Amino acid sequence: MVIVIIGSSGFIGQRIFQSLTSKNAFNLIGTYYKHKEKPEFIYLDVTSKELIEQFLVEYRPDLILWIAGSKNLNKCEDDWEYAYQINTQPIKDYYEIKRRLNLESRLVYFSTDYVFDGLHGNYKDTDQVNPKTNYGISNKLAEENILLNSSFDLILRTSAVMGRGGQFFDWLTKSLVKDEEVKMFENIYFSPTPIQLLSEATEYLIKDSISGIVNISGGLRLSRFEFAEILMSINNKFSATIVPITASRDSNHFQHDLSLIQSNICKRFQTHDFDNYLLDELSS
Secondary structure (H helix, E strand, O other): OEEEEEOOOOHHHHHHHHHHHOOOOOEEEEEEOOOOOOOOOEEOOOOOHHHHHHHHHHHOOOEEEEOOOOOOHHHHHHOHHHHHHHHOHHHHHHHHHHHHHOOOOEEEEEEEHHHOOOOOOOEOOOOOOOOOOHHHHHHHHHHHHHHHHOOOOEEEEEOOEEOOOOHHHHHHHHHHOOOOEEEEEOOOEEOOEEHHHHHHHHHHHHHOOOOEEEEEOOOOOEEHHHHHHHHHHHOOOOOOEEEEEOOOOOOOOOOOEOOEOOOHHHHHOOOOOHHHHHHHHHHO
16 A cells, blocks of 8 residues: 655654554655655645646555645734645645546545634534634635545544644643743643554554544643643653743634544544653653
8 A cells, every 4th residue: 555644744744654654564655845854755845736746646645644734823824825725725636636637545634623613622523613713714625625525535633733843742841841930821722632642543544444534632621731730740850830821812813722522433543541642752
């Protein structure tokens, strides 16, 4: 099976590439746009329909893990055209090319909790989406294209993927070792997703050819403050003082509660409880 990971140089793409490579069960091809993290990665600009077509013609993958796109909330909010061209249009282009070339590749699209409005949290995979940001809207439109074009493809919704190499996780763990105050929001809730859990989910779901929409999360509804408290409790090297603060609701990006309820299928592949996933990241 030829598996292509579109967006292999980012945090999530790198870790999933490493995880699947370690299984020696797949013929893996990774793509990059700005940062070529491995010499074997292949350049691909997903905003170029021509390059997407050339790539698909040459490699004809059986499965595509689509992790590429922009998660830059500020840039997406400032520039709708940018958000649409990098998060929505490439998916539309992919299906048009797939039909025209009669390709049989299957798609797994990595989506986001931002497709929800953040008003009440604990969102199920069957709940109605209602994004409030350009980032969320562009992902919602990509999801709609997938559901319109295929009943065999898969949408993975995640919430704040955590692990070594992740920007927020690395910043927080480096901050917690200092004997200083670390301010964390107590009124913004999410469901942190350990990267190891997401990697396990990806492997399981591609082997079993699951389709539709699946919520992958750590299974807990936590504030940013509560998440930092958990990290403090499981690592005695952390000496910071965590200070709860309140986020302004006037911010364009304020999302009170984007927590996700795990899809039932998560129980089939989850190997650790939440704390032990974090311990693995802290000790490696």
